[in-house]
Amino acid sequence: xxxxxxxxxxxxxxxxxxxxxxxxxxxxxxxxxxxxxxxxxxxxxxxxxxxxxxxxxxxxxxxxxxxxxxxxxxxxxxxxxxxxxxxxxxxxxxxxxxxxxxxxxxxxxxxxxxxxxxxxxxxxxxxxxxxxxxxxxxxxxxxxxxxxxxxxxxxxxxxxxxxxxxxxxxxxxxxxxxxxxxxxxxxxxxxxxxxx
Numbered sequence: 633x634x635x636x637x638x639x640x641x642x643x644x645x646x647x648x649x650x651x652x653x654x655x656x657x658x659x660x661x662x663x664x665x666x667x668x669x670x671x672x673x674x675x676x677x678x679x680x681x682x683x684x685x686x687x688x689x690x691x692x693x694x695x696x697x698x699x700x701x702x703x704x705x706x707x708x709x710x711x712x713x714x715x716x717x718x719x720x721x722x723x724x725x726x727x728x729x730x731x732x733x734x735x736x737x738x739x740x741x742x743x744x745x746x747x748x749x750x751x752x753x754x755x756x757x758x759x760x761x762x763x764x765x766x767x768x769x770x771x772x773x774x775x776x777x778x779x780x781x782x783x784x785x786x787x788x789x790x791x792x793x794x795x796x797x798x799x800x801x802x803x804x805x806x807x808x809x810x811x812x813x814x815x816x817x818x819x820x821x822x823x824x825x826x827x828x
Contacts, residue, residue: 634813634814635811635813635814636754636755636811636812636813636814636815637754637755637809637810637811638754638755638758638759638771638772638773638809638810638811639752639753639754639771639825640771640772640807640809641751641752641760641768641771642768643767643770643771644767644768645767645768646766646767647663647675647677647760647762647766647767647768648663648747648750648751649662649664650662650663650710650747650750651663652710652741652742652747653723653740653741654738654739654740655723655724655727655730655739655740655741656727656730656731656738656739657738661708661738661740663675663766666706666708666738667706667764667766672764672765672766673704673705673706673764674704674705674706674761674762674763674764674769674794674797674798675705675706675707675708675761675762675766676697676701676705676706676708676759676760676761676762676790676794677708677710677751677759677760677761677762678694678707678708678709678710678757678758678759678760679709679710679711679712679751679753679755679756679757679759679760679815680694680709680710680711680739680756680757681711681713681718681721681726681756681813681815681816682711682721682725682726682728682729683713683718683720683721683725683813684756684757684813685779685813686755686756686757686778686779686811686812686813687756687757687812687813688779689777689778689779689785690757690774690777690785690787691729691733692733693785693786693787694709694733694735694757694774695733695734695735695736696787697787697790697791697794698735698736698737699736700791701791701794701798702736702737704798705794705797705798707737708737708738708739708740709730709735709738709739709740710739710740710741710742710747710748710753711726711739711740711741711742711756712741712742712745712747712748712753712815713815713816714745714816714817714818714821715741715743717816718816721816722741723741726739726741727739745815745817745818745821748815749823752823752825753815754814754815754825755810755811755812755813755814755815756812756813756815757810757812758771758810758812759771759772759773759774759790759810761790761793761794761797761803762797763797763800769793769796769797769803770790770793770794770797770803770807771809771810772789772790772793772807772808772809772810773789773790773808773809773810773811774787774789774790774810775787775788775789775790776789776808778811789807789808792804793807
């Protein structure tokens with residue numbers, strides 16, 4: 633495990649498009665399906681995986697986030713890890729995770745890792761929140777809880793950012809990078825922002 637922080641993509645960045653298979657339903661999920669132009673709303677993109685202890689530490693909070701905000705914010709989770717080296721991060725393991733946690737949002741698999749690169753995702757978990765115009769308003773941590781640090785998982789940082797974005801208000805500062813396991817890039821596929 634390589635402990636890795638978020639890249640902190642510049643605020644105001646337009647959400648990159650995607651079209652990925654959802655691991656439970658098998659349906660294709662795209663940005664336009666999640667956030668139709670006719671009914672814009674905020675979008676939360678979360679890069680997660682099954683095996684990472686940092687994701688396991690917050691997975692119940694992620695499920696709660698979906699239940700609490702899913703009616704006002706489009707939410708999607710994406711795993712981009714190499715399933716050849718981390719088999720439980722492939723579609724079957726992700727499907728079991730989504731069902732066990734009761735995720736109410738789609739969980740997609742980015743086999744080519746192109747979408748993770750487009751978002752400059754670096755770690756799991758990694759969070760990107762966009763407003764109704766698809767402009768980035770927040771990237772950073774869920775909260776300051778980490779495995780073993782004794783702090784409760786509250787989701788306070790991301791929840792405050794969501795509440796502000798939904799209300800059309802500025803997101804509170806500072807925005808603190810998320811931290812977790814590095815995305816497991818396929819051999820020779822690590823992006824330049826990851827230090828390759």
